[in-house]
Amino acid sequence: MSIQNLPFWWVLARASGIAGYLLIVASMTSGVVLHTRLVQRLASPIARMEWHRILAILGLALVALHGVALVMDNYMPTRWIDLVVPGGIAYRPLWVAFGVLGMWLMVIVSVTAAMRKHLGAKVWKGIHLASYGVFVTATVHGVMAGTDSAQPWMIAIYLGSIALVIGVATRRLLAGPNAPLKRRRNPASPSATAGPPATQG
Amino acid sequence: MATTDESKRRVRRTAIGATLLLTAGLGVAIGSNPFPANQHAPSPQMAALTAREKALVQRAAAVSAQSTNQWHTYRVQLAARQKQIKAAALSNVTVGAQGPAGVSSGGGSSASNVSYVAAAPVASTRTS
Numbered sequence: 001m002s003i004q005n006l007p008f009w010w011v012l013a014r015a016s017g018i019a020g021y022l023l024i025v026a027s028m029t030s031g032v033v034l035h036t037r038l039v040q041r042l043a044s045p046i047a048r049m050e051w052h053r054i055l056a057i058l059g060l061a062l063v064a065l066h067g068v069a070l071v072m073d074n075y076m077p078t079r080w081i082d083l084v085v086p087g088g089i090a091y092r093p094l095w096v097a098f099g100v101l102g103m104w105l106m107v108i109v110s111v112t113a114a115m116r117k118h119l120g121a122k123v124w125k126g127i128h129l130a131s132y133g134v135f136v137t138a139t140v141h142g143v144m145a146g147t148d149s150a151q152p153w154m155i156a157i158y159l160g161s162i163a164l165v166i167g168v169a170t171r172r173l174l175a176g177p178n179a180p181l182k183r184r185r186n187p188a189s190p191s192a193t194a195g196p197p198a199t200q201g
Numbered sequence: 202m203a204t205t206d207e208s209k210r211r212v213r214r215t216a217i218g219a220t221l222l223l224t225a226g227l228g229v230a231i232g233s234n235p236f237p238a239n240q241h242a243p244s245p246q247m248a249a250l251t252a253r254e255k256a257l258v259q260r261a262a263a264v265s266a267q268s269t270n271q272w273h274t275y276r277v278q279l280a281a282r283q284k285q286i287k288a289a290a291l292s293n294v295t296v297g298a299q300g301p302a303g304v305s306s307g308g309g310s311s312a313s314n315v316s317y318v319a320a321a322p323v324a325s326t327r328t329s
Contacts, residue, residue, distance in 0.1 A: 012228065015225075015231050023220065046209065054217075075249045
């Protein structure tokens with residue numbers, strides 16, 4: 001198929017959907033491992049937080065692009081209202097509804113993250129746990145409604161993402177969120193053991 | 202503070218660049234095979250095209266039926282009209298054959314019935 005005949009919006013819808021899913025996984029994983037020892041060694045707290053934040057924003061932007069591209073595409077009739085109200089679309093309404101639900105959860109998590117100071121840590125954390133719901137709904141939506149779900153590379157992406165999220169979530173549950181960073185004892189520098197512990201969950 | 206901002210900017214630039222690369226790479230990979238064959242999960246485009254094909258076949262059948270019906274009506278009307286024309290032509294032939302006989306005084310040549318009047322009018326009017 002030549003580039004002139006390529007269905008641009010259709011390709012963009014699928015590419016942005018998969019890229020958005022990967023960014024959701026990356027953002028979620030970066031949030032879960034934010035205070036683990038391995039990541040604390042790799043980047044500063046500000047850089048870690050910024051990675052988590054920007055990945056979430058880019059993920060949301062790509063999800064929005066996924067919806068816009070689906071509306072612009074001529075072959076599969078999608079209305080603007082189908083992007084925000086679940087169940088209205090003709091193509092696999094239940095599985096597409098999972099995507100719409102995941103998008104709303106993502107918006108709620110992102111907005112409350114921006115309002116964290118006003119909400120308080122307890123409320124924010126309770127709402128922020130809905131990120132796991134975003135991952136579950138996005139995975140169900142992708143597997144059941146995605147065009148590329150049966151492709152070997154897409155199966156690898158899904159399995160890898162599920163394994164990664166389950167792995168980091170399990171590790172966090174077992175280790176606890178506020179495990180302090182253990183530094184290697186260096187006799188040459190006595191201050192090496194006095195590093196600040198990670199405090200946020 | 203400057204280091205913090207610089208660090209944030211670097212993270213943002215890297216993340217945006219990586220996202221653009223990822224999306225473009227996926228676009229190229231998907232664009233090379235836009236409609237993958239998958240019997241278990243047919244693509245939405247194939248489903249839409251099948252629905253469109255079904256609708257077009259139904260429409261074609263309806264148009265064909267309407268066309269056949271109109272042809273039938275036309276042929277019936279044409280046959281009736283041709284019958285009328287034929288009847289009218291036959292009637293004209295009959296009238297044409299009877300017409301000169303009615304005018305003539307019957308028998309003999311028609312030239313003998315024609316008379317030329319050379320005399321003056323019997324009465325004259327104001328305008329004559």
